Amino acid sequence: MFTKQDGQFDDMAADPARRREGITALALRRNIFLCCAVGMTLLAFIFFMSNRSPGAAAVGFAAVLQWILFSKFESDLRLLRVIERLHGPK
Secondary structure, three states: OOHHHHHHHHHHHHOHHHHHHHHHHHHHHHHHHHHHHHHHHHHHHHHHHHHOOHHHHHHHHHHHHHHHHHHHHHHHHHHHHHHHHHHOOO
């Protein structure tokens, strides 16, 4: 299912120039998703506390998806940083 993305990630991790660009891009995406996830979580909490309607569950589900994407970007970023340290200047 994710074989195309896995291949692209492998190619990026193997090339030092693309790896540095990938680290920068993933750090930006991670920060954006962190802000979105925190905002969505606060919105879900406020929405749930104010009206307790079924819409609160949908907003809560969206917040969970945001946190899952944030953790994916975080793990990819950590992996690229470890690879960069291992292949960095000696």
